[in-house]
Amino acid sequence: MSSRISNAQQIDGTVYKLPFLGGVPAERIGSIYANLVSKYEASEVLVLKRFPTGIETFTDRLAAVTDGVERPRVRSVNRHAKSLLDSVPDPPTQLSDTERGELAYRFLLRTDWESPYLEQASKHDRFQTDLPRITKVVSWRGEPIQSSHPVLDEIGTHQEAFQEWLEDLGYLERGAVIPRVIDALSTGRIELSALDVSAILVIEFEEFAASDRVYLDRLATHAEGGLHCVAQTDSSIQRVWNESGTVSETITETDADTLGGETIPTRPKAVANLFATGETVSDPDDGAVEIVHEATFRDQVRKVADEIERLREANGWSYDEFAIGFKDANEPISETVRVLQQAGIPTASASVSGFADDPSVRELRTVVQHYASGDAESQTHVAEGVDLDSSLVDMITTEDDSLERALRRYALETGLKERIAADHDPLEAKAQFGHVLDVFGLAEFLDELSIVEATWSELGTTLDRAVKNATAEVQTAEVDVREDGVLVDAVRVMKNASWKAVFMLNLVEGTYPSGPNLTGLFPTTEVASMEDFPGVTDVTASDVRETFSTADGPIQDPFRRYYKELTRRQLAVGSRAATERLYLGLFSEESGELNRQLQPSRYLIEAVEQFPWITGLDHEAIYGQSGAIKFALSRADQALASIRGAGVRGETIDLDEVQRDFGGIQELITASGNRGKKLREAIAARVDFAAGEVRRNE
Known part of the structure; x- marks a missing residue:
């Protein structure tokens, strides 16, 4: 999409500017909201938020500021549009992202491409993800692709045909909800x-x-009190993927006063402000900013885990007062979640649900695969303590021909819900219950889908695709973050929320900044020249400067510079979320690359040069389970090596010291329950290995 046509249409209303460090929006807009409520009932004042995350927290804060009797009416824009669409006669069924992906895949199988380029590309597995990502953005944009580029134009034709096919089936994808409601409002199909x-x-x-x-x-047009919009400067990270510039010119009236002056009360805010605006300030002398620099990515995350436990012990903070931020959902969020969970730290994420790694999902996949094989006489082990025998298979498959009801019957007969509750902590159990419902929902979707036969084989392949593509797309995530865990997510999820301690990870060149990565379907140089590509492509130097206040100096390649400035802003927005402590993490060694050393981000170097009070994280005490486990295993290795080599070297070993260390390890094992049991087995294996014995699991 050409960035120059995105701001052409003005809308009637007033925009209020909130500075980048203008404070928590819910608290700063209190006067505007209170003024509207004084003229109208609270239930008549609709507060719309672009992102669905943090709705409850935002509502609580707004209610506290205004001290109103009624709870503010706060909605995300997409969910509000969905409620209006549901009011029309015979509304379409809205697809989940997983269901949309499944139908997009099936429609691709029906498509014959005219251009040799797309015909050749369609033979590669990546095509099945690259093309739907483009068409999904087109749906959200609400404008068809009409391009002079023949291949891109054929993709636009494919997208229009896909939408017509969905409509014939009675479905509507999430990204098409707002355009559909706009049409319904324009034609009077929605009652006032x-x-x-x-x-x-x-x-x-x-x-x-x-x-x-x-x-x-x-x-x-149907609200006598009009439209009042609050825009935060230097803060857009989602819209600027699709159009350049700012929104100030898209609305007819701008309020003369900003919502308060900028304040920089803490060191984390000072660093965030530098990233966002390029401006430096004097030392606020409050809060802390530290660098976490380790050899590998996993070492970086383990260090973060240990620091989280240290801060919890020192300050009494809960896990949900910590956040770990990444540039976008393409970063290793899943791996970070796994490392933290291995360290005994509960996590929360909107971009990565953990669906693909969930043991309950694996169990249900095994059940589906067993049913699909048609071998009812076999006995299959599907989970610890659960075997599928022929009588259970016969009972479930013969008494109900619905995939969804049969799966629910299996869960009931084998006590799946009770096993999840007994074997996992409440936060993890809640997540698994949600994933089980997702599998049930996918089975129900196939039961009702008219274009395929609802068989176990179809469900198996559909579930495999869902697991493969379990990460939510950046454009469409519509879920709230689970509470009580450390947030691990993309920066966009962290926007307009705050945590006592925030860890921004992977501050290396190639990530901050990184170049444009709009699609794998075309070369980047070709995308840059596609005027109607659904994203910012044909930008000029003035477009870059208008969008990003940090874009100073000469601009040789506006397209690449645009996306470099965007990554800097993402770093700024994530850093702004820290109220007391900000950690900037990086690592040195590239995984899978022989001796390739990563360089610190130029933005990190700039911050260190500007603010001498930024220090490195430097403590060796053990606070978390990961650090304790690492110490226990290394201490066992060290003790064995010392004792075995003492006679050769003529050294004296203080066995009392070794005994004290292992006594402490024994206390850790006893206090750690099942994790302690596994640690005891690991230490025993180390000792046996040192003695020349090899242990194999049966």
């Missing part, structure tokens, strides 16, 4: 009683793309 709004207050307006703004304009 369904709107039930007198005034509209919009936050995160800087993230509202062109179709979102048209939606606001249609709503505002």
